[in-house]
Amino acid sequence: MQVLAADLRLDANAVDYVLLAFYFVLVLGIGYMARRHVSTSMDFFLSGRSLPAWVTGLAFISANLGAIEVMGMSANGAEYGMPTAHYFWIGAVPAMLFLGIVMMPFYYGSKVRSVPEFMLRRFGKPAHLVNGVSFAAAQVLIAGANLFLLASVVNLLLGWPIWVSVIVAAVIVLSYTALGGLSAAIYNEVLQFVVIVAALLPLTIVGLYKVGGWQGLVDKVSAGPGGPEQLESWPGNQLTGFADNFLSVLGLVFGLGFVLSFGYWTTNFVEVQRAMAAKSMSAARRTPIIGAFPKMLIPFIVIIPGMVAGVAVTELQGDNKAALMAGEAAPSGATFNQALLLLMRDLLPNGMLGIAIAGLLASFMAGMAANLSSFNTVFTYDIWQSYIKKDRPDGYYLRVGRIVTAVATVFAIGTAFIASTYANLMDYLQQLFSFFNAPLFATFILGMFWRRMTPAAGWIGLVSGTVSAIVVFILSESGVWTLPGQGAAFVGAGAAFVIDIVVSVAVTTVTQPKPAEQLTGLVYSLTPKESRQHETTGDDAGWYRNPALLAGIVLVVTIALNIIF
Amino acid sequence: MSTPTRTSAFDVRLIIALLCGVYGLVLTVLGLFFTTDDDLAKSADVNINLWTGLALLVLCLLFVAWARWRPLRVPEQTDAETDKTEGAGTENPQ
Numbered sequence: 001m002q003v004l005a006a007d008l009r010l011d012a013n014a015v016d017y018v019l020l021a022f023y024f025v026l027v028l029g030i031g032y033m034a035r036r037h038v039s040t041s042m043d044f045f046l047s048g049r050s051l052p053a054w055v056t057g058l059a060f061i062s063a064n065l066g067a068i069e070v071m072g073m074s075a076n077g078a079e080y081g082m083p084t085a086h087y088f089w090i091g092a093v094p095a096m097l098f099l100g101i102v103m104m105p106f107y108y109g110s111k112v113r114s115v116p117e118f119m120l121r122r123f124g125k126p127a128h129l130v131n132g133v134s135f136a137a138a139q140v141l142i143a144g145a146n147l148f149l150l151a152s153v154v155n156l157l158l159g160w161p162i163w164v165s166v167i168v169a170a171v172i173v174l175s176y177t178a179l180g181g182l183s184a185a186i187y188n189e190v191l192q193f194v195v196i197v198a199a200l201l202p203l204t205i206v207g208l209y210k211v212g213g214w215q216g217l218v219d220k221v222s223a224g225p226g227g228p229e230q231l232e233s234w235p236g237n238q239l240t241g242f243a244d245n246f247l248s249v250l251g252l253v254f255g256l257g258f259v260l261s262f263g264y265w266t267t268n269f270v271e272v273q274r275a276m277a278a279k280s281m282s283a284a285r286r287t288p289i290i291g292a293f294p295k296m297l298i299p300f301i302v303i304i305p306g307m308v309a310g311v312a313v314t315e316l317q318g319d320n321k322a323a324l325m326a327g328e329a330a331p332s333g334a335t336f337n338q339a340l341l342l343l344m345r346d347l348l349p350n351g352m353l354g355i356a357i358a359g360l361l362a363s364f365m366a367g368m369a370a371n372l373s374s375f376n377t378v379f380t381y382d383i384w385q386s387y388i389k390k391d392r393p394d395g396y397y398l399r400v401g402r403i404v405t406a407v408a409t410v411f412a413i414g415t416a417f418i419a420s421t422y423a424n425l426m427d428y429l430q431q432l433f434s435f436f437n438a439p440l441f442a443t444f445i446l447g448m449f450w451r452r453m454t455p456a457a458g459w460i461g462l463v464s465g466t467v468s469a470i471v472v473f474i475l476s477e478s479g480v481w482t483l484p485g486q487g488a489a490f491v492g493a494g495a496a497f498v499i500d501i502v503v504s505v506a507v508t509t510v511t512q513p514k515p516a517e518q519l520t521g522l523v524y525s526l527t528p529k530e531s532r533q534h535e536t537t538g539d540d541a542g543w544y545r546n547p548a549l550l551a552g553i554v555l556v557v558t559i560a561l562n563i564i565f
Numbered sequence: 566m567s568t569p570t571r572t573s574a575f576d577v578r579l580i581i582a583l584l585c586g587v588y589g590l591v592l593t594v595l596g597l598f599f600t601t602d603d604d605l606a607k608s609a610d611v612n613i614n615l616w617t618g619l620a621l622l623v624l625c626l627l628f629v630a631w632a633r634w635r636p637l638r639v640p641e642q643t644d645a646e647t648d649k650t651e652g653a654g655t656e657n658p659q
Contacts, residue, residue, distance in 0.1 A: 019591060026584055033575050055577060187577045194581050194624075198588065202617045209609040349604040351595040351614040355588060 010157045010345055016354030023195065023358040024172060027188055027365070031176025034184035041397040044181035045377040046113060046277050051183070053283035053545075055190055057290030060096075060274045061298075062189035065196065066367030068149060070302055070360070075336035077306025078316060079325060080238050081221060081230025082565050084306070085299040089233070090257040092295050093558050095265035096288040097551045103266050104275060105534075106448055108284040110521040113276070115269040116382040122447050122522045123458025124514075130459050131440065132382035134466075135269060136375055138433040140408055143371035144415025150364035151416065157341065157357060166416050173365050174409040177372050178402045182277055185366075185373040189274075192362040193294070199352075199359030200301040203340075206347045207308035217304070220311040225322035230307070233565045238325075251490050259493040263437035267444055270374040281534035285547040292554045296561060309339035313346055368412065376405045431489055435473065438493035439465025442500035451523045455514060457507040465500030469493065576637045582628035585621045592618030 038044050076084040112118045116135060120128035151165035176184045211217045222228040226238065235245040235252075265271055265288070275287035311317050315334035316324075323330045334342065344356050380401045389396075443462050447453050472492040519526045534540060534547075543549060596615025605612065 015591065015595065019588060022587055023584070026580060030577075030580060037575075187580070190577055191581060191584060194584065198585070198617065198621060202613050206608045206611050206613050209611050347608050347613075349595075349600070349608055349614055351592050352608075352617060355592075355617075 009159060010341075010353060010357070011350070012158060012353060012357065013350045015350050016357060019351070019354035020358050020361070023362065026191065027172065027362075028176060030187045030191070031179040031184040034176075034180025034187060037183060038179075038181050038398070041380070041394050041401060042113075043183070044398050044401050045373075045380065046273070047181070047183040047186060049277060050279050051186065051277050051283075053278055053286040053290055055186060056274050056278045056283065056287040058193045058294070059186040059189040060271060060287050060291035061295050062193045062196075062363075062366055063270055063274060063370040064092075065193065065298070066146060066363050066370075068146070068367065070196065070200075070363055071153075071337055071340055073299075073302045074306035074309070074340040075338075077303035078310035078321070078336045078339040079226075079306075081226055081307055081310075082233045082303065083230070083238065084303045085233050085561075085565060086252055086256060088295055088299045089558050089562055090252055091261040092265060093292050093554060094257060095261040096292045096295065097554060098262065099266045099272070099275070100285045100288040100547055101551055103444075103448070104285045104288070105281065106522060106524075106527070107272060108276060108278075108281050109527070113381050114378050115267055115272055116378055118444075118522070119458065120382070120386070122519070123443075124455040126459035127443070127455065127462055128382065128386070130462055132378055132386075134436055136378050136383065138436065139270070139371045139375035139378075140411045141415050142433070143368045143375070143408065143412040145419050146364055146368040146371065147412055147416040148419040150361065150368070152420075153341070153360060153364070162420065166413060169361075169365060169368070170409050170413050170416075173369050173372065174406060177369050177376075178405045181401070182273065182373050182377070185369040186274060186277060188362075188369060189366045192359075192366040195355065195362050196359040197301065199356040200305065202352060203343065203347065203356065204301045204304050204308075207305050207312065207343060210347065211308055211312050217307060217311070221307060224311055224317070225325055226310075231565075233562060254490075254494065256490060259438050259441070259497045260434065260490065263439075263441035263493065263497070264434065267437055267440040269378060270370050273374050273377065280540055282540035282545060282547065285534060286545065286550060289547055289550045289554060292551075296554065296558055305343050306336075306339045309343040310336075313339070313342045315342060372405055372408055372412075375408050376401045379404050379408075431473070434489065435469030435492055435496055436466055438469060438496040439500040442497045443504060446501060446504055447523070449524050450508075451516065451519060451525055452508060452513045453504060454508045454511040456511040457504040460507050461500045461504030464503045465496040468499040469496035472496075576632055578628045578632040582625045582632070585625035585628065589618045589621030589623075589625055593622065594618075 037048075040048070042048050073084055073087060076087070107115075107118065110118065110121060112121060116128055116132040119131045147166055147170060148162075150169050151160075151162045154160050154165040154169075155162050176188065180187075208214060208217060211220055218228075218231055221230050224230075229238070235248045237245065237248045271288075275284045278284040278287050309316055310321055313334075315330070315332035316336070316339060320330035320332045320334065324336055344353065348356055380397055384400055384404075385392075385397055389400075439462050442465060443458055446461075447458060469492045472495050476492075516526055521527050592614045596612050596618050600612055600614060604614075
């Protein structure tokens with residue numbers, strides 16, 4: 001742990017603890033109630049494909065709205081200001097709409113149970129194994145990182161020892177995911193969304209009051225070290241590290257907006273699994289689109305508190321902010337990562353404080369539960385059932401799923417303690433795994449639209465894309481290249497994407513494609529139009545349930561937000 | 566519920582309502598009766614407990630109203646077991 005000069009110990013009293021405890025009672029209660037609805041492995045791993053779109057839609061963004069995201073983005077807000085919104089408007093919304101409109105018909109329509117299983121059907125076993133094993137390994141490591149971060153926040157805020165919080169949180173998450181499976185994870189994600197908004201919205205409002213309203217914030221930020229450009233989202237030079245406006249915009253649109261975000265949102269099974277749990281094709285397509293509505297607005301309750309903290313919290317304002325932006329330690333000892341916590345300490349009275357703590361802990365736990373619930377699905381269906389124990393009765397795989405969840409939790413506790421010694425290493429690992437997604441997206445998009453692409457091209461492209469991303473990562477880490485800001489991640493993902501495409505095309509020209517009849521439902525040109533469409537009757541009727549229309553509304557609002565800010 | 570093995574789960578809207586209701590009640594009471602001048606000074610003279618509490622109570626009522634207005638329907642499926650393990654192919658007969 002780093003030395004902390006800033007005093008973050010929150011003044012939580014009995015009321016706060018009661019509110020926190022009530023939340024945990026509900027979390028466990030959901031696990032217990034969801035348990036009664038689990039009778040098959042499909043119930044456990046995919047909620048029996050029975051959930052309404054608003055539930056899966058909120059879960060879709062909650063699974064991503066972990067505390068890493070909340071605290072990281074408010075830290076970015078304190079450091080860079082409004083350009084941080086690109087992570088939401090450019091870096092998420094277009095990809096979410098693309099997933100719902102273009103890709104979901106193949107995922108949901110082909111009835112695969114996981115993203116690796118789609119790889120199996122489209123490209124065969126080698127690509128399936130590469131994807132399944134790398135995904136499963138990544139999830140356990142990230143679950144450990146979530147667990148450790150949760151424990152260190154609890155330690156900072158409430159003074160509990162790290163190992164106590166690690167084990168308590170692991171046991172709580174394990175009990176509800178092992179009991180209720182994906183349904184319990186998803187319902188808790190919806191609940192988490194409500195609590196986190198209930199915590200952050202009042203914090204934002206009080207914060208704005210504190211600095212004299214929006215105009216007060218504008219004046220204070222403009223006068224501060226970052227200057228007035230922190231109030232405009234474009235061109236975002238400070239964020240990308242490119243001094244040139246054109247390069248900065250290019251980096252944002254192609255690096256963040258295209259390769260990184262499409263890779264993440266459209267192929268990451270943690271996200272796609274939520275849409276697969278929806279009750280119909282129409283609901284599955286609406287899942288990411290409904291999620292995009294709150295996703296557009298979350299920047300306001302995450303970034304604005306960060307910006308307020310950057311001008312109103314003693315430990316972060318003025319010289320401290322200038323020092324931190326120059327990459328030095330602040331005289332006060334605080335860091336931008338603590339922006340949200342410091343603001344909570346300064347502004348929230350007991351009562352609201354309890355809800356804010358509940359919101360933060362909820363989002364850490366939901367993040368870990370999302371890792372676990374996607375891990376156990378991929379492990380059971382794509383590794384255990386496909387390669388180790390085939391053709392057992394369904395109940396066997398349901399049991400395997402529960403046991404694997406427990407085993408993964410134990411491993412996550414292990415990786416949490418590894419993370420505690422290498423806090424930075426875990427950050428790097430997270431970034432590294434984001435590189436797996438960029439080649440995955442390249443392979444997916446080629447495979448979905450180019451029927452000739454061969455199975456060999458599938459896995460060779462995937463492996464070479466990932467290798468090139470890792471090479472770029474190692475080169476920039478070891479100082480061969482110095483790329484500013486978040487530029488290294490953009491370049492790594494871009495390289496992975498391009499090399500994957502080039503290699504896949506090259507390999508395809510010299511290998512045998514799969515016969516067309518095996519690709520029906522998996523490739524655009526071989527899938528009859530009606531099976532890509534969704535029902536528009538019964539529960540899916542009505543203009544307000546039309547995915548394309550909803551996506552259009554999101555697009556218009558996002559463009560408007562980009563123009564205003 | 567009528568069929569105990571059915572997958573369409575309990576109504577999460579009521580759980581959300583319960584959470585908002587309890588939190589709202591506690592915050593409103595705190596805001597009305599236990600807010601000191603120090604607390605007010607801390608949160609920029611906004612009685613944030615009271616306002617958040619009231620907002621949560623309204624949200625609670627909205628969720629209850631929604632759950633009442635559109636109650637959860639248990640899909641009537643004939644032989645759901647085989648259907649589900651095959652991957653929920655057809656639309657639920659409504």
